[in-house]
Amino acid sequence: MTDGRLAEPPSSLASSYPTATPEPKATPQVEVEEPADDSGSDTEREDNDEAPAFPSLNSAQRVKSSSSTGKNDAELMPPPPLSRNLDPNIASRTPGMSSSSLGVPSSSSLGVPSSSSSLSVQSTTKPPPKPKGRNKVALAPGHSPLDWAALKSSGADLRGVPALMRITPSVLKQHNKRDDAWSAFNGKVYNITPYLAFHPGGEKELMRVAGRDGTKLFALTHAWVNVDFMLDSCMVGFLVPERSS
Numbered sequence: 001m002t003d004g005r006l007a008e009p010p011s012s013l014a015s016s017y018p019t020a021t022p023e024p025k026a027t028p029q030v031e032v033e034e035p036a037d038d039s040g041s042d043t044e045r046e047d048n049d050e051a052p053a054f055p056s057l058n059s060a061q062r063v064k065s066s067s068s069t070g071k072n073d074a075e076l077m078p079p080p081p082l083s084r085n086l087d088p089n090i091a092s093r094t095p096g097m098s099s100s101s102l103g104v105p106s107s108s109s110l111g112v113p114s115s116s117s118s119l120s121v122q123s124t125t126k127p128p129p130k131p132k133g134r135n136k137v138a139l140a141p142g143h144s145p146l147d148w149a150a151l152k153s154s155g156a157d158l159r160g161v162p163a164l165m166r167i168t169p170s171v172l173k174q175h176n177k178r179d180d181a182w183s184a185f186n187g188k189v190y191n192i193t194p195y196l197a198f199h200p201g202g203e204k205e206l207m208r209v210a211g212r213d214g215t216k217l218f219a220l221t222h223a224w225v226n227v228d229f230m231l232d233s234c235m236v237g238f239l240v241p242e243r244s245s
C-alpha cells in the first residue's frame, strides 16, 4: 500500500522539476508549526501533508511527452481566428465588408449594385419598365412569323403587279386601303396588304403608313427589323419624285 511516501518525489527528481511543484522545503516549514499533536518524525510528517503531484512526477504520462498536454503541435486544435473577417459565421460579418478574403467574388466585381449589405439579396420582383409606344398584339392562328416566312417563300403572288414599277408619291397615295395598301420604306415600295394579318404590332399600326413613306416611323418603332427581307416578295417598285410638268 502507499503511505504517501510513494507519491513524494525523491529529492533528486524534485530538483529536476523545479516548476512542476512548489519547492518541497519551502512549504513544510510553514505547516510544521500548525499541527501540534503530531508525533514521529517531523520531516516525514511535513512531507506527508504535502499534496502529491498529479500525475506523479515520474509517471508514464509525464515521461512520454515533453509538453503538459501530452500532444505535439500537429495534434492540437488550431487556435481561433485572430480577425472576425475570417469568421465563417455569416451573422458576424459586417455589412459591406469585402468578401474577397473569403474566396467569394465581391458584388462589385460581378457588376451587381451593392445596397446596404454586400450579402443582401437583390429584389427580383420588380417588373422591367415597359417600353413606350410599342405593343405587340396577339396574332390570329396561322399568322405567326413562321407562317409568314412560309407564305412568302411559297411562290404565291404577293405583289399584285406584273413587274416592278417607278412609283411617285401621288401614285403611292392611291393605295391606302386595307385591301390595297402600299407603303414605301428606304426608297422601295411594298404591297403591305398580305402582311397586315402577320404584323406583330397589329394591322392598325401598320395601316398608319399605308399610301405613304413609312421609313421614319418604321425606324422609330423597330429599326432592327429587316424590312427588305420581311417583304421582299411583296415589293412592287421604287419610290421616285413627282414628275415635273
Ligand code: HEM
Residues within 6 Å of the ligand: 133, 134, 135, 136, 137, 183, 192, 195, 199, 200, 201, 202, 205, 206, 208, 209, 214, 217, 218, 221, 222, 225, 226, 227, 230, 231
Ligand atoms: C411593313 C413594314 C413592317 C414590318 C415588316 C414590320 C415588322 C415587325 C416585326 C417583325 C415586329 C416584331 C418585332 C420584334 O419582335 O422585335 C414588329 C413589331 C411591331 N411593329 Fe412593325 N413592321 C412594319 C411596320 C410597322 C410600322 C409602320 C409600324 C408603325 C407604327 C409598326 C409598329 C410595330 C409595333 C408597335 C410593334 C410591336 C413591337 C413590340 O412591342 O415588340 N410596324 N413589326
